[in-house]
Amino acid sequence: MHDENLGFNSNAVHAGGIDDVLGSAVSPIYQTSTFKFENADHGAKCFSGEEKGFIYTRIGNPTINELEQAVAKLEGGFGSVATSSGMAAVNTVYMAYLSSGKHLLAHNSLYGPSRAIMESLYPKFGVESTFIDATDIKAFEAAIRPNTALIFLETPANPTIGITDIEAICTIAKTRNIPVCVDNTFCSPYLQRPFELGADIVLHSMTKFINGHADIVAGIVVAKTREHYDKIRPVMVNIGCNMDPHQAWLTRRGLKTLGIRIDRAQENAIKVAAFLEQHPKVDWVLYPGLPSHPQYELAKKQMKGPGAMISFGLKGGLREGKVLMDNVKMALLAVSLGGIETLIQHPASMTHSKLSAEAKKAAGITDELVRLAVGIEDVDDIINDLRQALDKV
Numbered sequence: 001m002h003d004e005n006l007g008f009n010s011n012a013v014h015a016g017g018i019d020d021v022l023g024s025a026v027s028p029i030y031q032t033s034t035f036k037f038e039n040a041d042h043g044a045k046c047f048s049g050e051e052k053g054f055i056y057t058r059i060g061n062p063t064i065n066e067l068e069q070a071v072a073k074l075e076g077g078f079g080s081v082a083t084s085s086g087m088a089a090v091n092t093v094y095m096a097y098l099s100s101g102k103h104l105l106a107h108n109s110l111y112g113p114s115r116a117i118m119e120s121l122y123p124k125f126g127v128e129s130t131f132i133d134a135t136d137i138k139a140f141e142a143a144i145r146p147n148t149a150l151i152f153l154e155t156p157a158n159p160t161i162g163i164t165d166i167e168a169i170c171t172i173a174k175t176r177n178i179p180v181c182v183d184n185t186f187c188s189p190y191l192q193r194p195f196e197l198g199a200d201i202v203l204h205s206m207t208k209f210i211n212g213h214a215d216i217v218a219g220i221v222v223a224k225t226r227e228h229y230d231k232i233r234p235v236m237v238n239i240g241c242n243m244d245p246h247q248a249w250l251t252r253r254g255l256k257t258l259g260i261r262i263d264r265a266q267e268n269a270i271k272v273a274a275f276l277e278q279h280p281k282v283d284w285v286l287y288p289g290l291p292s293h294p295q296y297e298l299a300k301k302q303m304k305g306p307g308a309m310i311s312f313g314l315k316g317g318l319r320e321g322k323v324l325m326d327n328v329k330m331a332l333l334a335v336s337l338g339g340i341e342t343l344i345q346h347p348a349s350m351t352h353s354k355l356s357a358e359a360k361k362a363a364g365i366t367d368e369l370v371r372l373a374v375g376i377e378d379v380d381d382i383i384n385d386l387r388q389a390l391d392k393v
């Protein structure tokens with residue numbers, strides 16, 4: 001079932017469904033590496049594109065296609081390309097748009113490896129990059145070079161919860177014909193739709209909110225137009241960073257409850273952020289739903305809600321943060337985010353540890369920053385857990 005008039009949650013449940021001949025309510029998993037042809041001519045026509053047909057799972061598979069169609073529908077894009085992980089999605093975009101002599105422009109704070117590989121791996125292939133504060137739109141514009149071939153944004157950013165004005169940057173990029181990719185992992189299409197703000201490519205670590213159950217690693221790149229789709233798809237196919245059908249089936253299942261999971265986690269996060277902000281041992285809290293967030297108004301403009309990610313610092317600093325992390329009982333001391341369970345971690349020594357001290361400083365990833373991914377548990381239990389751990393600080 002595929003209906004233009006359905007709402008977000010209806011599409012999350014139904015979009016991209018396979019018409020299974022046996023009428024099963026849930027699509028089967030096509031756990032196969034290859035597909036047989038009717039005859040030699042049919043095989044040749046599948047390869048030439050004259051006939052539609054599945055060939056080989058790295059190139060395409062009905063279970064993976066169902067997920068790709070559903071996410072493209074929810075983002076409002078032409079099509080999407082599922083990948084083995086979020087980092088595979090990031091690399092697929094980098095490789096599709098960058099080559100020797102080209103330049104990537106991004107803002108300072110990104111998921112650690114998305115920046116670290118640009119500084120450690122891609123220079124080997126002659127790719128240049130600049131990471132700069134994107135809250136100053138004029139300075140960002142001035143950093144565009146004649147060879148800038150891709151602008152890469154992540155908003156809210158991991159782990160600083162910095163917000164970038166997608167529409168303002170896309171307007172600048174359009175005048176120079178530079179494609180803009182937005183890593184929409186922290187929001188999912190439920191809270192933010194970058195194509196409506198002018199972006200050309202959207203990507204996700206589906207390990208996070210889209211799957212939402214902390215049981216797989218997965219990624220996806222969504223293209224706004226056929227032109228972008230045709231640039232991206234062959235890169236994934238030829239690198240071979242495809243999804244596995246079982247991974248796709250689990251992700252499609254998780255996607256069905258995306259809206260209600262985010263509603264609940266966000267409702268919890270709003271209360272947790274308010275609790276932290278008034279706590280005497282907490283120095284500062286960064287959460288887009290708090291008026292104290294420096295980009296509170298922008299967040300309200302481009303996001304449907306503030307989401308479930310909070311960063312904060314304790315008075316004193318890292319030593320105090322460690323006591324907190326070592327004493328939570330229900331929350332897991334673990335990296336990742338966007339799952340049903342509350343997770344707490346320390347970016348400077350964990351997710352962003354591969355960044356240079358200089359890059360961390362520029363991005364605002366201070367030693368005292370603790371990141372909280374709020375889950376869907378009972379909010380009183382989350383707050384009580386944090387309260388008893390804060391009492392030990």
Ligand code: LCS
Pocket residue numbers: 085086087088090111114154158183185186204205206207217218219335336337351
């Ligand atoms: N983009 C963002 C914004 C992310 O947060 C992550 C992972 C990725 C891309 C990469 O996705 P993956 O390959 O892991 O599916 N973020 C993580 C984090 O904050 N903790 O652990 C992983």
